[in-house]
Structures are given as structure tokens and as C-alpha cells.
Amino acid sequence: MKTRILGFVALGTVVAATAVALFVVAPDLNQGDAQRIMYPHVASAWLAYLSFGVTAISGIGWLWKRDLRFDAVAVAGAEIGVMFTAFAIWGGMMWGRPIWGVYWQWEDPRLTTTALLLALYVGYLLFRRLTDDPERRATRAAIVGIVAAVDIPIVHFSVEWWRGLHQTATIASPDRVLDPAAPPVFVGTLLGMLGAFTIAWLYLMIRRYQLARAEVAREEAVRIERLMAARAAGPSAEVAR
Amino acid sequence: MPQTTIYVSPRSLGAPDRRPPSVRTTDLARLFAGSPALAGVSIQVEAARTIALLGPNGAGKTTLLRLLSTVIRPSYGSAVVDGLDLTRNTDLVRERVAYLSHDTGLYDDLTARENLAFAAAMYGTPDGTARVDRALRDVGLDDRAADRVRDFSAGMRKRLALGRILLGSPSLVLLDEPYAALDTEGMAIVDELLVAWREAGVSVLLASHATDRLAPLLDGRIVLERGLVAAVSGEGVGSAPPSLPGVPAPAAEVAR
Amino acid sequence: MSDAEFVIAAYAVIIGGLGLYTVALWRRLRSIHGPDDEAR
Amino acid sequence: MSAVRAEARTALAIARKDALAELRGRHAAVTTLFFSAVVLLLFGFALGPDSARLAAAAPGLLWLAVVFSGILAVNRLHLLETDDGALEQLALYPVARRAIYAGKALGGFAVMLVLGLVVLGAVGVLFAVDIASAWLPLLITVVLGAAGIAAVGTFYAGVTVRLRAREVMLPLLMLPVLAPLLLAAVKATAAALAGDPFGELGAWLQLLAAFDVIMLVAGAATYGYLLED
Numbered sequence: 137m138k139t140r141i142l143g144f145v146a147l148g149t150v151v152a153a154t155a156v157a158l159f160v161v162a163p164d165l166n167q168g169d170a171q172r173i174m175y176p177h178v179a180s181a182w183l184a185y186l187s188f189g190v191t192a193i194s195g196i197g198w199l200w201k202r203d204l205r206f207d208a209v210a211v212a213g214a215e216i217g218v219m220f221t222a223f224a225i226w227g228g229m230m231w232g233r234p235i236w237g238v239y240w241q242w243e244d245p246r247l248t249t250t251a252l253l254l255a256l257y258v259g260y261l262l263f264r265r266l267t268d269d270p271e272r273r274a275t276r277a278a279i280v281g282i283v284a285a286v287d288i289p290i291v292h293f294s295v296e297w298w299r300g301l302h303q304t305a306t307i308a309s310p311d312r313v314l315d316p317a318a319p320p321v322f323v324g325t326l327l328g329m330l331g332a333f334t335i336a337w338l339y340l341m342i343r344r345y346q347l348a349r350a351e352v353a354r355e356e357a358v359r360i361e362r363l364m365a366a367r368a369a370g371p372s373a374e375v376a377r
Numbered sequence: 378m379p380q381t382t383i384y385v386s387p388r389s390l391g392a393p394d395r396r397p398p399s400v401r402t403t404d405l406a407r408l409f410a411g412s413p414a415l416a417g418v419s420i421q422v423e424a425a426r427t428i429a430l431l432g433p434n435g436a437g438k439t440t441l442l443r444l445l446s447t448v449i450r451p452s453y454g455s456a457v458v459d460g461l462d463l464t465r466n467t468d469l470v471r472e473r474v475a476y477l478s479h480d481t482g483l484y485d486d487l488t489a490r491e492n493l494a495f496a497a498a499m500y501g502t503p504d505g506t507a508r509v510d511r512a513l514r515d516v517g518l519d520d521r522a523a524d525r526v527r528d529f530s531a532g533m534r535k536r537l538a539l540g541r542i543l544l545g546s547p548s549l550v551l552l553d554e555p556y557a558a559l560d561t562e563g564m565a566i567v568d569e570l571l572v573a574w575r576e577a578g579v580s581v582l583l584a585s586h587a588t589d590r591l592a593p594l595l596d597g598r599i600v601l602e603r604g605l606v607a608a609v610s611g612e613g614v615g616s617a618p619p620s621l622p623g624v625p626a627p628a629a630e631v632a633r
Numbered sequence: 634m635s636d637a638e639f640v641i642a643a644y645a646v647i648i649g650g651l652g653l654y655t656v657a658l659w660r661r662l663r664s665i666h667g668p669d670d671e672a673r
Numbered sequence: 674m675s676a677v678r679a680e681a682r683t684a685l686a687i688a689r690k691d692a693l694a695e696l697r698g699r700h701a702a703v704t705t706l707f708f709s710a711v712v713l714l715l716f717g718f719a720l721g722p723d724s725a726r727l728a729a730a731a732p733g734l735l736w737l738a739v740v741f742s743g744i745l746a747v748n749r750l751h752l753l754e755t756d757d758g759a760l761e762q763l764a765l766y767p768v769a770r771r772a773i774y775a776g777k778a779l780g781g782f783a784v785m786l787v788l789g790l791v792v793l794g795a796v797g798v799l800f801a802v803d804i805a806s807a808w809l810p811l812l813i814t815v816v817l818g819a820a821g822i823a824a825v826g827t828f829y830a831g832v833t834v835r836l837r838a839r840e841v842m843l844p845l846l847m848l849p850v851l852a853p854l855l856l857a858a859v860k861a862t863a864a865a866l867a868g869d870p871f872g873e874l875g876a877w878l879q880l881l882a883a884f885d886v887i888m889l890v891a892g893a894a895t896y897g898y899l900l901e902d
Contacts, residue, residue: 150648150651154644154648158640158644168636169636169637169640170636170639170640172640172644173639173640173643173644176643176644176647176648177643177647180647199898216654219650219654222650223646223647223650223651226643226646226647227643227647230639230640230642230643231639231643234636234639252849252852255848255849256849256850259842259845259846259849260846262842262845263832263842263845263846266836266837266838266842267836268410268411269408269452271450271452272450275898275901276898276899278898279832279895279898279899280832280846282891282895283828283850283888283891283892283895284850286887286888286891287849287850287853290853290880290883290884290887291852291853293853293880294852294853294856294857294880294884295853295856297876297877297880298856298860336651339655340654340655340658343655343658343659343662344658346662347658347661347662347665350662350665350666351665354665355411358411359408359411359452362408362411362412362413363406363408363413363416363417363453364621366413366416366417366603366604366605367416367417367605367619367621368621369603370603370605371601371602371603371604371605371606371607372602372603372607446765447764447765448761448764448765449901450901467901468767471765471766471767472767474765478758478761478762479758480757480758480759480761480762481757481758482757482758482759482761482762482763483757483759484690484694484753484759485694485698485757486693486694486697486698487690487693487694487697491690491693495686495690496766498682498683498686499683499686499687499763499766499768500767501679501682501768525697534757
């Protein structure tokens with residue numbers, strides 16, 4: 137029931153934050169209306185990183201405590217993280233076309249990093265499907281999730297250098313809004329969007345976690361049922377024949 | 378009974394009646410892709426016993442041996458080897474268990490001697506070179522020591538895999554169909570090995586269909602059928618029926 | 634400058650995607666739980 | 674004997690065994706070298722006959738060829754263990770799991786190093802790049818790059834070795850992780866070939882080394898979980 141209330145709160149804040157970002161806040165002097173894309177873009181990117189961090193920490197938790205609830209959190213983080221990563225990329229592209237003139241700006245480190253994140257975690261989700269046994273799946277996925285998370289800062293760092301060492305000319309970056317020199321109205325709108333998306337994220341994480349638990353519980357029930365049926369049938373092959 | 382000259386590594390095992398049981402399992406179960414290969418096995422094997430694991434194909438013999446060898450982890454239930462829990466003390470169990478599987482685990486591109494030398498390095502066998510030579514002689518492969526395993530027959534591969542076990546110092550030896558693919562001479566070597574392990578106080582659990590041949594070498598028998606214990610007979614071996622009511626505690630929640 | 638089509642495209646996909654994912658999640662939960670414990 | 678020395682000895686035994694099998698059977702080297710040669714040729718066709726453009730693209734082509742054939746190589750090295758249940762047997766030995774990882778990674782490093790040097794030479798010949806004048810920084814780059822591919826490849830080969838969809842999953846999981854290595858190695862190679870005009874070579878080599886160390890530690894810490902089934 138509490139989760140349901142959280143869902144309504146999420147819906148309300150997301151609608152409100154979207155309305156403010158689209159219709160209330162004035163357009164940016166340089167970027168015009170395209171700057172409105174920044175708000176959900178930055179919020180999505182932040183939640184993508186948060187999700188993948190949660191997945192990695194849950195992986196460590198599973199390896200440490202061997203409690204399958206950790207794995208349910210891990211899969212929730214990965215799936216929702218992939219979704220927000222896709223949103224961040226889409227937002228970045230829609231912003232890039234009017235501002236940079238191209239959908240894909242290779243010199244923007246964040247966009248490139250995000251694309252690699254998408255590849256890393258789509259791989260993680262595909263990989264999860266290949267193991268039937270819940271515990272073995274949790275172990276293998278935990279390891280892949282941890283190594284992927286370890287890779288993220290290196291990816292970010294290297295892409296940043298790639299641009300930085302390459303040439304000193306700075307280009308406009310999507311999260312220029314975070315600049316301390318930005319007008320407080322813009323910062324406020326961004327924070328509002330961040331908060332609204334984070335509440336929605338929390339709601340989705342809880343629901344996805346419940347789904348993962350239910351799936352495992354159903355798998356487990358089938359396994360126990362088969363095991364008990366085998367025990368009840370007894371060792372003698374003649375009975376069955 | 379054949380007289381043995383086979384060299385089995387010394388491991389100070391103590392008097393059999395003062396050692397913990399070699400194997401004790403409780404409701405041990407393992408599922409593959411959702412279907413139980415081992416449905417719930419509770420057995421006990423006393424120290425220094427040679428026990429045969431009998432039963433039709435698909436009865437769970439190989440699964441039980443693989444579980445005890447630590448190659449695979451149990452889905453449910455628990456197992457203790459030499460008083461050490463299989464999932465909690467896996468490293469210690471590995472030092473005490475040797476396992477001959479259907480696959481020989483040999484490297485085709487290495488010679489027989491190189492294969493054993495690698496195993497000796499992995500076991501940290503003291504006096505490695507001498508022990509490798511000795512093991513090759515004990516399994517009757519000393520004249521083929523410099524040949525690559527790729528050219529070996531199935532029987533020779535099996536002999537070499539048996540020789541590898543002699544390089545460790547196990548207190549429990551698990552053999553899956555040790556007689557399969559062997560010629561008369563090879564089968565005699567397995568007989569000799571069983572005697573040597575018995576004399577050294579090493580427990581042996583072997584899955585086999587060669588019941589007549591084994592009869593004089595055995596202490597007891599465990600018959601598996603459909604993933605459960607169907608019967609137990611002989612000395613130093615016992616079993617309990619699997620627990621039925623309620624839900625068994627998942628192995629992973631207990632493990633580690 | 635307006636660039637309205639890009640703003641609309643961005644918001645439609647992101648906000649719409651959030652909504653679609655939420656609905657899909659509900660359906661998956663319902664199909665595994667049965668209809669009555671949606672209110673948990 | 675101390676535990677560290679015992680683990681080092683285990684790792685060396687595994688690496689030596691892999692090297693011996695590789696020298697005898699040539700499972701990894703022949704197919705992989707041939708593959709990278711074909712890849713380089715196709716790059717040449719794809720980027721056209723303009724030799725100036727090919728020379729400019731040479732660092733990128735070099736490392737793409739090395740990374741792609743590296744996937745093949747680490748896969749082959751792990752297949753060696755699945756021949757006849759050897760991986761199971763390897764897991765049964767009473768040795769530290771990280772020592773097994775280190776041994777397999779060391780064997781993979783040897784193969785990758787040979788591969789990297791040969792491909793470097795081939796790039797020099799095919800794309801008219803002067804590799805002799807910058808041989809030292811190029812050598813360091815190849816060594817660090819080979820180590821990184823071996824560290825990551827050994828880990829992911831272990832992750833996927835038991836899967837039916839191994840051939841698909843290995844590159845799918847491994848390539849995104851290798852992106853920073855590819856980037857840094859290409860940049861270091863380009864800088865070395867150009868005589869390091871902006872003084873950035875050292876930074877890229879440091880990034881490569883950091884990548885190697887982090888991935889080796891992560892692989893060694895987690896590989897043991899992969900051996901249990």
C-alpha cells in the first residue's frame with residue numbers, strides 16, 4: 137500500500153516537474169527551447185549511474201551474504217538502469233541536433249560513456265538469461281555486474297582524456313545547466329526534475345524487485361515441488377512403470 | 378586378493394574408528410535445469426571403507442560423486458567430508474578428496490609425464506619427479522611416458538588419470554566407472570589400487586557396474602535409483618530416508 | 634529559435650517511456666501474482 | 674614455503690602448461706594470426722587505396738585487429754581446458770583460485786604479446802608506418818595492451834566458458850569493457866608514431882597500466898566464483 141502511495145507521488149511530481157520544465161521556465165538565452173531537454177536528460181543520466189551502482193553493490197552483497205534478495209535488487213537496478221541510460225542517450229541526441237548540428241557528438245565524453253554503459257548492461261541482462269539455476273545465475277551476474285561497474289570510471293576517465301588531451305577547444309556540454317553561473321531558476325527546475333525522477337525510480341525499483349522476487353519464488357516453488365514429487369515417488373523404478 | 382606394490386602417498390590418517398565418517402550427507406539434492414538428478418540422499422560412510430555405488434544409468438551416481446568432489450554445489454541439503462562441510466570448507470575438502478570422472482581431465486598436447494608433472498605441481502607433491510615416475514610405473518604407462526596423450530587409447534587415458542590420483546594425498550577417493558574402457562591388465566591395476574587404498578586407510582566410493590569383480594574388494598554397497606537411496610548393505614555404511622514434510626532449507630542460505 | 638520538434642521528441646520518449654515501462658511492470662507483476670495483490 | 678610463493682608457483686605451472694600445449698598444438702596462434710591478417714587486409718580494402726589515409730588510421734586498425742583476434746585467442750586458450758573435463762580437474766586442485774586466474778592470464782598474456790607484436794609488424798609493412806623509429810614506446814604500449822586484453826579476456830572466458838552461447842556472449846560482454854584500453858592504446862600508438870608532439874604519451878601509458886592493474890585485481894578477486902558450478 138505504501139508503495140502505491142509512492143507511485144502516486146511519483147506520478148504527480150513527474151507531471152509537475154515536466155510541466156514546469158516545458159511551460160513555466162523561460163528558454164535559455166543561447167540554447168533556446170532545446171535547453172529544456174537538459175532537465176530529463178541530466179536526471180536520466182544520474183539515475184542510470186545510481187542504478188548501476190546499486191547493481192554492483194547488490195552483487196557484492198549476494199557474494200557476501202548469499203541471500204537471493206540481493207540478486208533481485210541487482211536485476212532491478214540493471215534493467216531500470218538500462219532504461220534510464222537509453223533515455224539519457226535519446227535526450228542527448230535530441231539536444232545535440234539543434235545545438236551541435238549533429239545527433240552524435242563524439243567530443244562529448246558523457247554521451248560516449250553513456251553509450252558504452254548501455255552496451256555493458258544490455259550484455260549483463262542478456263547474460264543473466266543464460267543460466268537457469270537461481271543461485272548460479274546470481275553468482276555469475278554479480279561478478280559481471282561488479283566488473284562492469286569497475287569499468288565505468290575508467291571508461292569515463294579515458295573518454296574525458298580523449299577529448300581533453302586531443303584539443304583544448306571546449307564545446308558546449310549538455311549539463312552546462314549545472315554550472316554555478318547558471319540562473320537559479322534553471323538550477324531549481326533541474327533539481328525538481330532530479331527529485332521527481334528519483335521518486336519515480338524508487339517506485340520502479342521496488343516494483344521490479346517485487347517482480348524479481350515473485351519470479352524466483354515461482355521458480356523455487358516448481359523446483360521444490362519436483363524435488364518432493366521425486367522423493368514421494370521413491371527410489372523404486374517399478375512403481376512408475 | 379592381489380598383493381599390492383602401489384605407492385600411496387602417506388597422509389597421517391589415524392585409526393579408522395577414531396576418525397570422523399568419510400562422508401555424511403543430509404537430504405543432499407541437485408537439480409539440473411529444474412529437474413532433480415539427485416532428489417535427497419542421506420548416507421554415511423565410515424572412515425577407511427571401500428563402498429560401491431550401484432544403480433541403473435541416470436540414478437544419480439555421477440551427480441553424487443560430483444557433489445562430493447566439490448565440482449558442483451548442492452541445490453539443497455548438505456554434505457560433510459572428513460568432518461568438513463562441503464560448501465563452507467571447500468578448500469580443505471579439496472585437499473582430502475580425489476576424483477576420477479568420466480572425463481579424464483588430461484591435456485591432449487602434453488605427454489603422459491608432462492600431464493602428471495603438471496598435476497604434481499598443482500598438488501605440491503613433494504619429490505615431484507620421482508613420484509611422477511613411480512605413478513607412471515604403478516599404472517603401467519612407464520614405456521609410454523614420453524608420448525602425447527592425444528595418441529592414447531581410452532583405456533590408457535583412464536590409467537593416466539588414475540596415476541594422477543596417486544600424486545595427491547587424499548583421504549577419500551571418488552571413482553566414476555573406474556573399470557570402463559580398461560583391458561584385463563588395466564582392470565587388474567584398478568583392483569590393485571583399491572587394495573592399496575584400503576591398506577593405507579583411504580576411503581573409496583566408486584560407481585560401477587562390475588559387481589562380481591568388485592565383490593571381494595568391498596566393505597559395503599549403496600544402491601541408488603531415481604536420485605534416491607534404494608538400498609544399503611554391508612559394513613561401514615548407513616542411510617536415512619529423505620525428509621518429506623515441509624520445505625528443505627535451500628543450501629545457499631546455509632552455505633558460506 | 635524554437636526547436637520544438639526536438640523538445641517534443643525528447644519528452645515524448647522519456648516521459649512516455651517511463652509510463653510504458655511502469656505499465657509493463659504492472660502487467661508482469663499481475664501475470665505472476667494474480668489480479669488481487671496488486672495493492673501491496 | 675610462503676603462501677605467496679606457492680601461489681606464484683601454481684600460476685607459473687599453469688602458464689607453462691598452456692605455453693607447452695600452445696607450442697605443440699598451436700590452437701590459439703595459427704587461427705588468430707591468420708584472422709588478424711585477414712582483418713588488416715579487409716581494413717585496407719575498406720579504407721581504400723589512399724596510403725596517407727591508411728597510415729593515419731593505422732593505430733586504430735592495429736588495435737582493432739589485436740582486440741578482435743584477442744577474443745579468439747582467449748577463447749581458444751579456455752577451450753583447451755574444456756577438451757576432456759580439464760577445467761573441472763583444474764578447479765579440483767587444492768590451490769588458490771586467484772593463482773589459477775593468474776596462471777591463465779599469464780598464458781593469455783604470452784599469446785597476446787606475440788600476437789600484438791606480429792600485428793604491429795604487419796601494420797608497419799602494410800600501411801607504410803615507420804615503427805622502427807619509435808620501437809620502445811610501441812613495445813611498451815603493446816606489452817600493456819596485451820596484458821589488459823589477457824586480464825579481461827581470461828575473466829570473461831571464464832564467465833562464458835560453460836555457456837552454450839559462448840561465442841556470442843564473449844565478445845558482447847568483453848568489447849565494451851575493453852573500450853578504455855582500445856582508446857588509450859590507440860592514442861599511445863598514435864602519439865608514439867608521431868614522436869609524441871604534445872607530450873601525452875606518458876599519460877596514455879599510465880592509463881593503460883592503471884586499467885591493467887584494476888582489471889587484474891578484479892579478475893583475481895572474482896575468478897574463484899566462476900569455477901564453482
